[in-house]
Amino acid sequence: MRRISESTIKRLSKYYRSLEHLINQGVDTVSSDQLAEMDGVTSAQVRKDLSFFGTFGKRGLGYNTRTLRDQIGEILGLHRRWNVIIVGAGNIGRALAAYQEFQKRGFDIRFILDKDPRKIGTTIHGVPVHDISRAAELIPKENIEIAIIAVPADSAQAVADTLVEAGIKAILNFAPRSLKVPEGVHIKNENMAIEIESLSYHLNKNQ
Amino acid sequence: MRRISESTIKRLSKYYRSLEHLINQGVDTVSSDQLAEMDGVTSAQVRKDLSFFGTFGKRGLGYNTRTLRDQIGEILGLHRRWNVIIVGAGNIGRALAAYQEFQKRGFDIRFILDKDPRKIGTTIHGVPVHDISRAAELIPKENIEIAIIAVPADSAQAVADTLVEAGIKAILNFAPRSLKVPEGVHIKNENMAIEIESLSYHLNKNQ
Numbered sequence: 001m002r003r004i005s006e007s008t009i010k011r012l013s014k015y016y017r018s019l020e021h022l023i024n025q026g027v028d029t030v031s032s033d034q035l036a037e038m039d040g041v042t043s044a045q046v047r048k049d050l051s052f053f054g055t056f057g058k059r060g061l062g063y064n065t066r067t068l069r070d071q072i073g074e075i076l077g078l079h080r081r082w083n084v085i086i087v088g089a090g091n092i093g094r095a096l097a098a099y100q101e102f103q104k105r106g107f108d109i110r111f112i113l114d115k116d117p118r119k120i121g122t123t124i125h126g127v128p129v130h131d132i133s134r135a136a137e138l139i140p141k142e143n144i145e146i147a148i149i150a151v152p153a154d155s156a157q158a159v160a161d162t163l164v165e166a167g168i169k170a171i172l173n174f175a176p177r178s179l180k181v182p183e184g185v186h187i188k189n190e191n192m193a194i195e196i197e198s199l200s201y202h203l204n205k206n207q
Numbered sequence: 208m209r210r211i212s213e214s215t216i217k218r219l220s221k222y223y224r225s226l227e228h229l230i231n232q233g234v235d236t237v238s239s240d241q242l243a244e245m246d247g248v249t250s251a252q253v254r255k256d257l258s259f260f261g262t263f264g265k266r267g268l269g270y271n272t273r274t275l276r277d278q279i280g281e282i283l284g285l286h287r288r289w290n291v292i293i294v295g296a297g298n299i300g301r302a303l304a305a306y307q308e309f310q311k312r313g314f315d316i317r318f319i320l321d322k323d324p325r326k327i328g329t330t331i332h333g334v335p336v337h338d339i340s341r342a343a344e345l346i347p348k349e350n351i352e353i354a355i356i357a358v359p360a361d362s363a364q365a366v367a368d369t370l371v372e373a374g375i376k377a378i379l380n381f382a383p384r385s386l387k388v389p390e391g392v393h394i395k396n397e398n399m400a401i402e403i404e405s406l407s408y409h410l411n412k413n414q
Contacts, residue, residue: 201283
């Protein structure tokens, strides 16, 4: 399989959602034109993205919505459940613990790690909070595969190092700092201020 | 100016942060190689991204960190402050109201709109909550330029329509649904489940 860009993967996630929407509406077949329209891309882009994974659907007949949804789901790893933890029980960590979209997509938030003795032993939106010093013990024991970092910028790298040492291979980082991880560990930096800057760029340009 | 891709804008935000980091460390000059290394891209990419805006720096001498930071800041609209609101005082909305990185970058959260009478009239992390029915009055009055949508998926499109009608030209959407806005309105969809799916894709692929 050729190397697939991050933007292709992101679009696959969108196609997956559009297909779910169509299936919920009782639609059995969809063309690349329709998918393109739903996701604001060109139909050539849709066909190119799907071509990475071999031929789905038949020319002129469109794609079967369920088959395509399931095939994209398998590519994205949505055909199974994933054990996820959140590190940091602050505002962002607490909000993410309550974010139902994760659970709905197969990402189970198993526990939260924090260093604050007042939080350890409590539950947040039903998710237990454990001492971060137990990372090396709990992560392998509970088969945790993905960690979400939601700690302040200054402690984020140290947290990432701890997680990697405990065996974590995938990190979603909400701390506003780029983190270094060894090769073989996947990291996505999620910086909400950077997202808003793309809006101020556009507004600024038009002034 | 040529049309600049969203990924270029995102990288500019990253260069901006790296330059701030260098300035804080007392570094006066930086090469495209160094910036590239800090942000995990190639130096050709750095030079290409900066070339969109004309020539900064001199060949062989590198860039002055303060000048380049300020120039990128002006491009991104970070040389001024922006009036921002959050719609939805749920878990995500509350966490965003407390997210200091916004304020630090010039994005002032002026108020929160919600429809829940128990929340209206209260403050969340110091930010007042107003009735969403007052959107058409408050948005122009307070010169609100950017709105962050943090409401459930089902009500997100109606909220977006209300905001656009009230004059909002830029929306950061955290609801897990793609929203339609008229031409001339900028929208960024921030779907945290989609981000995590790029991690499950990579983990899945390696199994």
